[in-house]
Amino acid sequence: MKLRLRLKGTYYPRRAGPSILPNAETPLSIPTYEGSNQVVHPSVIDFSLEHGIPQWHGYRYWMVLTPFPYSNDSFENPSLFVSNDGIVWTVPPNVKNPLATAPGGMRAGFNSDPDMVYDPDADEVRIYYRFTSKEQMTLRMIRISDVTSAPVDVIKYSPWKEVDNNFRSPCIWRESTDRWHMWGGGRERAPYGIFYRFSRDGISWERPQQCVDDLGGDPFVRSGFTNWHMSCKPDRSEGRAVFLSCAYPLESIGLGVILHAECKNEYPTTLTTPINRPVLLPTESGWDNETLYRCSFTLGPGNDHYNIWYSARSKNGVWKLGRTSGYVRMG
Incomplete structure (x- = not known):
């Protein structure tokens, strides 16, 4: 039986209090390739704010996400969009969505969970996404520059077992030419873990390490939640990585909220939740009255002002994308 419980009622941990930021009043319109305009799992790069480049290939904002009409994973294929204001999005010139396809369903396999990072050395965007089937679990990568590359596998388990599920909703940070970081969710049952990998090139990744809080426990369980799909951005001035997680209350798995976490650069497997x-x-x-899902964000001046693009589902089963912004501070 599917639970449909109000998060602000019995099953929401009351001690957490009201949300810090306001929700978007209306969703954004995203022109998906199959025509539904239903989307999930954004990853956004603001080239001006994050890389000091006014525009990249003619646009300030680049975003990858997947269509997800009424949760139909046969359309959950990575798709690319651009914008100059972060609100009105179009398909970039010379790009045809989707970037990759899969049949859908666990038997034949489906795509999901895209994340995007800019590599200034190669002047290219890398898009990572998962392919999952009964037979394999794979992290794939597509390069975007003047041309779009074919997908290549960077992590692959075939056959796979539960312990191999450790890069759900991967979020990737390129610290430098030879320092790449990846965090992702794991496990098949709650509480879901958080796992970290390191790479010298963003292609060959070391074995995963489980992340804990400063007491050695799960970073969110003490607050009554479990991580599901997280995103990250660097705060270089403070020497930390910042995370926003779609997290589920332990009492009502499947009904998501957005929580904050962070780690120091020198301790990437120790995540704390100071907010x-x-x-x-x-x-x-x-429009976002059932569950929130994976978001993407940028850090503005002072590194406590957040621009957030978040996906969410209504009680009618419709998936949309909203944008909000404001200060997220301790206290």
């Missing part, structure tokens, strides 16, 4: 209020909650009656 104990949810950044975002589902609304009572808006």
